[in-house]
Amino acid sequence: MGNPFDLSGRAAIVTGANTGLGQALAVALAQAGADIVAVGRSAMDETQGLVAAAGRRCHAIKADLSTIAPVSAIVEETLATFGRLDILVNNAGIIRRADAVDFTEEDWDAVIDTNLKSVFFLCQAAGCHMLAQGAGKIINIASMLSFQGGIRVPSYTASKSGVAGLTRLLANEWAGRGVNVNAIAPGYFATNNTAALQADETRNRAILERIPAGRWGQPADLGGAAVFLASRASDYVHGHILAVDGGWLAR
Numbered sequence: 001m002g003n004p005f006d007l008s009g010r011a012a013i014v015t016g017a018n019t020g021l022g023q024a025l026a027v028a029l030a031q032a033g034a035d036i037v038a039v040g041r042s043a044m045d046e047t048q049g050l051v052a053a054a055g056r057r058c059h060a061i062k063a064d065l066s067t068i069a070p071v072s073a074i075v076e077e078t079l080a081t082f083g084r085l086d087i088l089v090n091n092a093g094i095i096r097r098a099d100a101v102d103f104t105e106e107d108w109d110a111v112i113d114t115n116l117k118s119v120f121f122l123c124q125a126a127g128c129h130m131l132a133q134g135a136g137k138i139i140n141i142a143s144m145l146s147f148q149g150g151i152r153v154p155s156y157t158a159s160k161s162g163v164a165g166l167t168r169l170l171a172n173e174w175a176g177r178g179v180n181v182n183a184i185a186p187g188y189f190a191t192n193n194t195a196a197l198q199a200d201e202t203r204n205r206a207i208l209e210r211i212p213a214g215r216w217g218q219p220a221d222l223g224g225a226a227v228f229l230a231s232r233a234s235d236y237v238h239g240h241i242l243a244v245d246g247g248w249l250a251r
Helices: 020-031 045-053 071-082 105-133 154-177 192-199 201-210 219-230
Strands: 011-015 035-040 058-062 087-090 136-141 179-186 241-244
Touching: 011 020, 011 071, 011 105, 020 035, 020 045, 020 087, 020 219, 035 045, 035 071, 045 058, 058 071, 071 105, 087 105, 087 219, 105 136, 105 154, 105 179, 136 154, 136 219, 154 179, 179 219, 192 201, 219 241
Parallel strands: 011 035, 011 087, 035 058, 087 136, 136 179, 179 241
Antiparallel strands: none
16 A cells, blocks of 8 residues: 555645645645645745755645635646646635624625635535546645634634534535545644734733643644645545644643
């Protein structure tokens, strides 16, 4: 059987790959052998350099997933570039913070459109190809707020709860047809999205006191989970939400 974690010869789409968690996920998959289509709203020179350093090819697509307009083209360009599509990582996401009583419709729609609507339609577009070939791995990025309510992030909580439900729904429909759909739920990671929390001394201290590992996660901490769910090692894993949280949910 060889190494069940080997991704050699496979092609992966990673959204939000220009920085942070998405960049780390793309690099981890490349280090395991996959070629990468990196999707993001800004330049991805750094990501491309890191993937190249891992000895794999990286094709960048500049796209704004606040709408579903780019979805079909992303899949088509991947197939045209690498001749295959084996892995989809739906990582792109945004967050807006405000008390529930003050939350605006604009902020609600912006988060739901990016974090949930575009995720579904990318799953659909990639899934059509994967179902036809009888194989594929889809990894959605959920959150601790797929399990908990949080505070001051109503649309983010709703979107990530939706991602968990959508992951299970697609697994129910596609598991018997060779396509694995799972999710990773990161805990508190040091990224641009959490910069405000890290800068808030009181909130930062409360978060660290709750994490058994005693530290914020670093983007590279997600790599092993992504490689597992993208590889043959997870062939009998369907509809699972894998928490990578330093023990947060255990407490």
